Amino acid sequence: MRRGMFTAACLGLALVSTAFGRSEGGARPLTMADVLGATTASDWRTPELADLLYLDLEAGRVVIELAPAFAPAHVANIRKLARQKYWDGLAIVRVQENYVVQWGDPESGNADRARELGAAERQLPAEFTVAASAVAFTRLPDGDVYAPQVGWSNGFPVARESAADGDQAWLAHCYAAVGAGRENAADSSNGSELYVVTGHSPRHLDRNITLVGRVLTGMEVLGGLPRGRGPMGFFEDAAQRIAIRSIRLGSDVPEAERVPLQVMRTDTPAFERLVESRRNRREEWFVHPVGKVELCNVPVPVRQPPPED
Amino acid sequence: MRRGMFTAACLGLALVSTAFGRSEGGARPLTMADVLGATTASDWRTPELADLLYLDLEAGRVVIELAPAFAPAHVANIRKLARQKYWDGLAIVRVQENYVVQWGDPESGNADRARELGAAERQLPAEFTVAASAVAFTRLPDGDVYAPQVGWSNGFPVARESAADGDQAWLAHCYAAVGAGRENAADSSNGSELYVVTGHSPRHLDRNITLVGRVLTGMEVLGGLPRGRGPMGFFEDAAQRIAIRSIRLGSDVPEAERVPLQVMRTDTPAFERLVESRRNRREEWFVHPVGKVELCNVPVPVRQPPPED
Structure with a gap:
């Protein structure tokens, strides 16, 4: 039981560190295309x-x-x-x-x-x-x-x-x-x-x-x-x-x-994953992921809403 | 005498910190135009x-x-x-x-x-x-x-x-x-x-x-x-x-x-002054000199050699 709680606590940390650091359970880190492909309507806002x-x-x-x-x-x-x-x-x-x-x-x-x-x-x-x-x-x-x-x-x-x-x-x-x-x-x-x-x-x-x-x-x-x-x-x-x-x-x-137009929300786990995809570029072309990114090198995505939304 | 030595040591420090920090003896800090205007032929090199x-x-x-x-x-x-x-x-x-x-x-x-x-x-x-x-x-x-x-x-x-x-x-x-x-x-x-x-x-x-x-x-x-x-x-x-x-x-x-074309040498006191002029912008327009500058925001000047050189 304590071990179970400990595991749960570790998972919690793992989820936090996923956002700006490591990959989840050995899964391949996500590219920006992966992150955007997995967003749902609630990850976007429509400007006034x-x-x-x-x-x-x-x-x-x-x-x-x-x-x-x-x-x-x-x-x-x-x-x-x-x-x-x-x-x-x-x-x-x-x-x-x-x-x-x-x-x-x-x-x-x-x-x-x-x-x-x-x-x-x-x-x-x-x-x-x-x-x-x-x-x-x-x-x-x-x-x-x-x-x-x-x-x-x-x-x-x-x-x-x-x-x-x-x-x-x-x-x-x-x-x-x-x-x-x-x-x-x-x-x-x-x-x-x-x-x-x-x-x-x-x-x-x-x-x-x-x-x-x-x-x-x-x-x-x-x-x-x-x-x-x-x-x-x-x-x-x-x-x-x-x-x-x-x-x-x-x-x-x-x-x-x-x-x-819709703008990606910047207060969501999806956006944290997007930032992580820019901190460590995992597209096949890259040989040296940096593990860091400068503010102005992170694009805040903008899209036209998909037909299904 | 000891006081004199102490003063000399402080002056030495002041000269070092001039390059990337403070102004000399209360003189107005230099703008980039000031720095470039004061360069001499030896501050420039001609590329091969x-x-x-x-x-x-x-x-x-x-x-x-x-x-x-x-x-x-x-x-x-x-x-x-x-x-x-x-x-x-x-x-x-x-x-x-x-x-x-x-x-x-x-x-x-x-x-x-x-x-x-x-x-x-x-x-x-x-x-x-x-x-x-x-x-x-x-x-x-x-x-x-x-x-x-x-x-x-x-x-x-x-x-x-x-x-x-x-x-x-x-x-x-x-x-x-x-x-x-x-x-x-x-x-x-x-x-x-x-x-x-x-x-x-x-x-x-x-x-x-x-x-x-x-x-x-x-x-x-x-x-x-x-x-x-x-x-x-x-x-x-x-x-x-x-x-x-x-x-x-x-x-x-x-x-x-x-x-x-000539390129400004980057191993000279003149270039250190140029960097300082970008770290603390002193043109009249600026109200908030930052005291820092990012590598890619410092231009390495290029010029056509002046007639007198």
Whole structure:
């Protein structure tokens, strides 16, 4: 009987360590394809339509999920701007290799010609961090160069510090992060100028600028845009800028035109198995599984819901 | 007198910690622009012409520096292939968003139609690591998720382990790294199929595949190529592949057509200052200098030599 309890306790540990370390009972460790193939409907969530931003370019469509839990004032302003069709006909003004794609009003610095912000706020508080206790957190156990702790919060890669250090959490500048451009003053952004990280994750920007969400689909559209040849990838010639057809909130896109998307939940055993599949790559090709993975090298999967769901 | 000695000892410490930590005597910490502006000719080296590979596409030119210290057999074979003009008229066969651009012979798997390798070897040993003692090493003090130690060796980002762990060093899969594609067998590469990392650094590939060098200039050419729409970014339609005009060794490029390039030395106090300028960003825009930097977020500068040199 005691032996039975001991066994049960060991099994419990084994199940925990499976998630971020070893394989179960000698079974072959799972690849990411295995993990995704074994997910069920409850391993996925459907983002709120009011949290989705559809960016339409001639080159294709980009869908962003906003993160109101981390940047409530910016997200509220971005929703206002989208409802006013503020960005329609404005432009991508910057495409910098290994860094960002950025869009907004090329005339925003010119009071006479700048597009009206309408009902939107002109200036917002910096939303660089939030109280760690206010947001969900699934921790990655492998450490990080930039922050004391890293992991995921409702699908977004995040970093945080301990309660003793300040008890703050923040969105991390991983590839596909979306942020709000600002001038030198920390509180000089209003969400009308947005950027997407398209290169090696510039984590030194964390806590220096407000992140507002991440791209769910369409990174290949942004990544393939022609690079700007001016300093920092800005287009010096207005004719080279890339026109924005429209930016809409998901809730304002006609139902027939919406892309049905689901994001893998990051607070589940299935996601822990996914992380493990990236920590130790077991596809036949790999000869040296590392046993660790960097935050920004774990993709948080996005799918169109299967017909049976 | 004792006090004088104590002061001298403290100064010594201060100078050491300047390189990777604090500022000297209250002086404003340097930005990268400051550091580069203060370099002298001896802070730069000119790569050997036989270590340079010029890749010419319609979209522009890419210049790669090969790393014979890390992959001697692969580099020797790549030199043979370039001298035979092996790649001329072949193609970029894969452009995968946030991962790699890859080129070679689309018919390499078809014995009847594959291009002849001529004097080049068909198969090479895996060159995943070298003895750490055989290569230079300037250490980055900020740690790393994937390897016990990271830093630079003659301009290349590298990782290594301690003598007790195996005493090996290896090139790191940072953005702009160039590697030799292989099949499942570790020794199935020959350097005829090459790839360049164009996205967030896939460090899990370290020690799984042979890296042969890094791109010095032209990443914006590769980064802006249209993405392949097949699995893993391969072009499914042969017409979508991107033609290679030519690949030449620098020593075979007519002098008038060469790009005069210098690479910042990574074993100098100037480079230590550059790293420090990336660890603590002091440009006015930044409000939160991190005090740390990830290996792949430190650019190793490349320049055209100034007229006065």
